[in-house]
Amino acid sequence: MFILRSRRELLTGTGIGVISAFMYSLAPLLIIFLDTRALNSFILATVQEFVSWILVVCLTNKPLKFLKQIWKNTKSMLGMIVIIAGIFGGPIAQVLYILSIQLAAQMSATATVLVNIAPIFTTLLSRLLLEERLSFIAWVGLLLTSLAVIGLELFDKLLLSLIKQY
Structure with missing residues (x-):
């Protein structure tokens, strides 16, 4: 179990998370300016993932x-599971995310809601899978998030059908 060491760490982690979410939200907006060919989607996704990996390596202390630890971990079963999960995740x-934006007729907001x-x-x-115990607050958050996403999608469909009528 991870134990938070300080309030400063909590605030730093939260701030980095908000910045990350903002930066991640730029990708669907920038995709609109690309050609709609699938090749550009794959190139964008590859560059995005590669740059992320380089940044993680550069931001580590050593x-x-x-890198040596990563190489060592790839030789174990757990390491292989992590690699497979990393490839899918x-x-x-990312490629499927970008393609969903392009195939949803440039509706990046809808694709972003679904991906998130x-x-x-x-x-x-x-x-x-991990038999993690969830608190009451976690279950409430899960329920509210699910209802919000379903509500946003239904509202989006309703709005589109009303627009098509006029």
């Missing part, structure tokens, strides 16, 4: 030790 998910329901799946999978 990059060479970090990283490049493949990932915490719902993460919470449910951690409960099922």
